[in-house]
Amino acid sequence: MTWDVVTTDHLDKDHLVALREERLAAVRVAGFCDPEGRKRIADLLVEHPERTNYRVRWATRNPGGGVRAGDEFTPTDSDRVGPVDTTPEGASDRDGVVEAMREFRTAAAPALSPIDRLRLELDEIAPLGAGLYRKNGRLSVAGVGRVMDSSGELVHADTGRRNCLTANVYVRMPVAGGGTRIWKYDGAYRTSPQSYLFEPGEIPESAPCCLVEPEEGDLVVWNPALPHAVRPFEDAPRLSMQTWLLLEDGENNGDFAIRLLN
Numbered sequence: 712m713t714w715d716v717v718t719t720d721h722l723d724k725d726h727l728v729a730l731r732e733e734r735l736a737a738v739r740v741a742g743f744c745d746p747e748g749r750k751r752i753a754d755l756l757v758e759h760p761e762r763t764n765y766r767v768r769w770a771t772r773n774p775g776g777g778v779r780a781g782d783e784f785t786p787t788d789s790d791r792v793g794p795v796d797t798t799p800e801g802a803s804d805r806d807g808v809v810e811a812m813r814e815f816r817t818a819a820a821p822a823l824s825p826i827d828r829l830r831l832e833l834d835e836i837a838p839l840g841a842g843l844y845r846k847n848g849r850l851s852v853a854g855v856g857r858v859m860d861s862s863g864e865l866v867h868a869d870t871g872r873r874n875c876l877t878a879n880v881y882v883r884m885p886v887a888g889g890g891t892r893i894w895k896y897d898g899a900y901r902t903s904p905q906s907y908l909f910e911p912g913e914i915p916e917s918a919p920c921c922l923v924e925p926e927e928g929d930l931v932v933w934n935p936a937l938p939h940a941v942r943p944f945e946d947a948p949r950l951s952m953q954t955w956l957l958l959e960d961g962e963n964n965g966d967f968a969i970r971l972l973n
Contacts (some may be wrong), residue, residue, distance in 0.1 A: 888944030
């Protein structure tokens with residue numbers, strides 16, 4: 712299987728397994744989000760009073776070898792709308808988790824919100840079903856808004872999200888640029904318990920790279936443990952909704968459940 716993007720009209724189990732095993736760069740489902748609902752979600756994201764920067768503690772390469780942990784949260788190119796967990800092990804205990812999901816549901820109505828549709832379709836294809844992530848009775852929000860006004864092309868890997876895929880629904884895309892590059896590359900960065908920020912030239916030129924160029928309304932799923940970066944663009948904003956898909960293995964080989972979280 713070549714390092715490429717598969718475009719399809721629906722997700723299936725084989726897609727998820729191939730992404731988990733890093734045999735595919737990404738899976739794209741064209742036209743996943745209803746056009747009218749997409750416009751209302753876009754308005755909600757741009758005008759939302761609680762929009763805030765998505766801050767990250769980046770791990771980086773240690774000059775002496777291995778990985779150097781990040782100590783401080785630093786700003787990124789992306790703002791978020793909705794509460795975010797630090798790790799899958801600590802589900803949100805904040806007020807407003809359910810309200811945050813209902814806000815997007817109301818904006819998309821009468822169509823299903825894209826994250827609700829995704830949850831429904833994943834429940835149909837995952838061998839052990841799919842649903843929201845809970846830990847000790849605490850619920851994690853499924854689906855946050857992402858707002859980007861520019862991109863510094865930060866090449867990073869979300870290594871803190873073990874056994875996860877990332878699902879992204881593109882609400883508004885720039886006329887040119889704004890696609891996502893995904894590299895097939897392995898290295899010491901995989902040991903990082905935090906998201907890892909690559910230095911220029913750290914990924915060898917020989918590493919296979921694929922450019923995903925979604926259209927508005929598309930769903931794209933990939934493995935966030937792989938290096939990826941958003942290409943620069945000028946026609947801001949770039950708007951999307953994102954959720955993590957945690958794959959929980961069952962007792963039998965090949966069985967897994969999916970839990971949606973942020």
